[in-house]
Amino acid sequence: MSDAHMSEGRSGANLSVPNADALDKAADVEGRSLWQDAFRRLQTNRAAMVSAIVLIVMAFVCFVGPVLVPWSYEEIDWDILEAAPPNFDTGHYLGTDSLGRDLLARILQGGQVSFLVGILATSVALVVGVTVGATAGFMGGRVDQILMRFVDVMYAVPLMFFIIILMVVFGRNFYLMFLAIGFVEWLTMSRIVRGQTLTLKNKEFIEAARASGGSTAGIIARHIIPNVLGVVIVYVTLTIPQVILLESFLSFLGLGVQPPMTSWGALIAEGAQEMEITPRTLILPAVCLSTTLFCFNFLGDGLRDALDPKDR
Amino acid sequence: MTSVLEIENLSVSFTTPDGDVEAVTDVSLSVGAGECLGLVGESGSGKSQTFMAAMGLLAENGTASGHIRLDGIDLLSADEKKLNTVRGDRIAMIFQDPMTSLTPHMKVGRQLAEVIIEHQGVDKETGRRRALDMLDRVHIPEAERRLDMYPHELSGGLRQRVMIAMALMCEPEVIIADEPTTALDVTVQAQILDLLMEVKVNLGAAIVLITHDLGVIAGLADRVAVMYAGRIVEQGSVADTFASPVHPYTQGLLACTPRLDVETEALETISGQPPNLQSLPTGCSFHPRCPHVFERCQAERPLLERTPSGQSKACFFNAAEAAE
Amino acid sequence: MSDPFLQVRDLKVHFPVRTGGVLVGQYTPLKAVDGVTFDLNPGETLGVVGESGCGKSTLGRAVLQLIGATDGFVSWLGTDLTSLNKKELIAARENLQIVFQDPLASLDPRMTAGDIIDEPLRNYRPTLTKADRRKMVEEMMERVGLLPRMINRYPHEFSGGQCQRIGIARAMILRPKLVICDEPVSALDVSIQAQVVNLLMDLQRDFGLALLFISHDLAIVRHISHRVLVLYLGKVMELADKSALYATPRHPYTQALLSAVPIPDPTKERNKDRILLTGDLPSPLNPPSGCVFRTRCPRATSVCAETAPVLESAGEGQEVACHHWRD
Missing domain, CATH: 3.40.50.300 (P-loop containing nucleotide triphosphate hydrolases)
Incomplete structure (x- = not known):
């Protein structure tokens, strides 16, 4: 038997004393993927973990909470009809707004809208951005040129104009807003994915896959997509807060959700008008919004740190 | 010979998310004026980190303990200000990749001149003249024109010459060359090795040559130290070490290097994998790959000791005893 | 076959x-x-x-x-x-x-x-x-x-x-x-x-x-x-059986390459004759006329700049592309 044959750990197998090789014998049956590694690193990042938990709790409360709150978000308490302080007897745990609607119920409902906008609009951006980016990057040539010039043109369109015109033409539709924001956010996503695909395309393992007889579609599915996913996930977590903020901004301008429905942005707008009289109506939704954005950003940073080291 | 640079019980460790890693353990070395010390080892053996510590260039998560003395000044305990007056002036480094160690957006002439302006306080005019002299001395053709070029406009071989010129600007007492020819093609490597030989002979500086290439060591070094898993396992004169290596790792390394001058039937190998610094074997780090391993090697760590032949090795195995 | x-x-x-x-x-x-x-x-x-x-x-x-x-x-x-x-x-x-x-x-x-x-x-x-x-x-x-x-x-x-x-x-x-x-x-x-x-x-x-x-x-x-x-530079300089190439390299480039490889033996390494090539590889975008190696070749003459040498037999199992391999 040749020396090469004898290598790889077997060299020490005849020793009675446990060596490093024997020690990890038990551990190496199941390998640890990069995902598992990243998750393990993420778990050691306290800020990111706390943020993730806070986000989960907030989302849960926003979607389940309204069932437990005695008032609904649109119901006006005709006995009050003004901004009243918290009162446990009437069931307004955080008080009411200037029209006598329950503030807690409205904050929870606003949270639902904000989370939904964040997730749905980002999903639109994700699907469109990854498809366009991966296609442009992998096909290259003319396809790439056309798609990327289109993206450049879109970048040049002022975002606010675009959305305002959409709102004016099609009316203030809740779902239209998701689409509008999503269609704006996919631009950056597609650029990121394209860049990643370009680097990956020239990696030796893609060449190896071709030498192993892989087809183009097979290579994109088996090798390109799993490898861009890490970057995409990080970008998604950073896009969600951007979208939430954008929605809040639109609502603040009065272009967002229609009353009596509300969102955190709309609540802040309303609260801002009465902040001298009842600062509570401004501060509470503002705190919720800031906390959420803060947590998403922390989580995104944590994910980037966790996913990055092996990619570099 | 009086030693210019002395390293005593140097240990370097790095804090990583996966725990602390000791890259260099208890290394003692010295280099004298006009002497060339070769430091051989494979990747991860700690050969580069030993001298990165000496230059105060360890990565942020690295810490060093022990002593590194340059002519009485302890470089490890020196503050940044003191270190800056020494670095580049009395001790200089030549890196493997000249492209990343030259500033890309600054003309070659200015980069060279700045070294000397900073350390000797000469004016710009003198700086430029000295830079030109130095480029001539490292045999860069059309030196005048090269002064006004950016690093990326030069070929790999010329860039490495510029790096060497930069290291020589202040005529340092110690030059550390970290894999100076690894990124170069063989024909260019031969040119650079010739230049280093010239520097050694003419300048009388102490040169530390860090490389994985035994051939490079054979051509240039006077003494050689072999590192494995962060420790020195063998040390001796180049003639002795290549003629009769005393540590099994050095023996294996020499045997498994394919040679141009002799026809080999089958290549010898060192079995097993390079050590993982995070989970080093007990006792002697080399024992899982060693052909002469016996019980003591697994339990106890051998220290670097002198052999009767005047070499040093960190190994319990004794060929003479074994033969009996 | x-x-x-x-x-x-x-x-x-x-x-x-x-x-x-x-x-x-x-x-x-x-x-x-x-x-x-x-x-x-x-x-x-x-x-x-x-x-x-x-x-x-x-x-x-x-x-x-x-x-x-x-x-x-x-x-x-x-x-x-x-x-x-x-x-x-x-x-x-x-x-x-x-x-x-x-x-x-x-x-x-x-x-x-x-x-x-x-x-x-x-x-x-x-x-x-x-x-x-x-x-x-x-x-x-x-x-x-x-x-x-x-x-x-x-x-x-x-x-x-x-x-x-x-x-x-x-x-x-x-x-x-x-x-x-x-x-x-x-x-x-x-x-x-x-x-x-x-x-x-x-x-x-x-x-x-x-x-x-x-x-x-x-x-x-x-x-x-x-x-x-x-x-x-993308062209074949020499193609030979191993024994022939390493024992009697014919092309000046092969000779320079072989002499440049450091040998892990201090006595041999320090006493061998090295053929030092000057300069660096020319840009492949603008290769020299004639023989591509002539700019670094110690034996280059005017003929090298004019015509590119073709691969010719230089003994049993050895082919070389050089005008001057016999010198």
């Missing part, structure tokens, strides 16, 4: 490189491989040596048609690979595999060792069951010196040498007839290089493989090859 195994004839690979023009690009061909001709026999190892930028990696990829050829042809068992369409090419690659230089970069970081080695089987043996394939993968891992129990590990959990073994297992699992080795050991530590070289030689003997061994390391090429091809 009845059917020619691998014939490469006047192979050219040129890349258009943008060299100027603001709006309308101006392109100059970069002649990475420029008229290379050689044969390879079954079970033989042809070493391809040269410095960086000489086109040796491009040559290897062009033989597999991973990079399209600009001109010339690559004949594999009588069929011209350059004329095949995508589908036929994929079918032909079953017998043609490649091992890459960077062991870690050539393995998909998100796949397990088992899946990586299995990939050619998935593509070429769709009728096999999963269990059959797994068995074959485990056997191959064993054969290349990896423990089959490591099948579920990921590339980053292996050392460089082990990663290269995975790459070799992937290339060998279909039992190909020709494997291109593109600097398979240059990224590895010295002590691991020898293991991998021995493994390749073992596999070659057992499977009757032909190898195209691309490397810049002349010592390793000497050890593994039967014949050696010396490339410079």
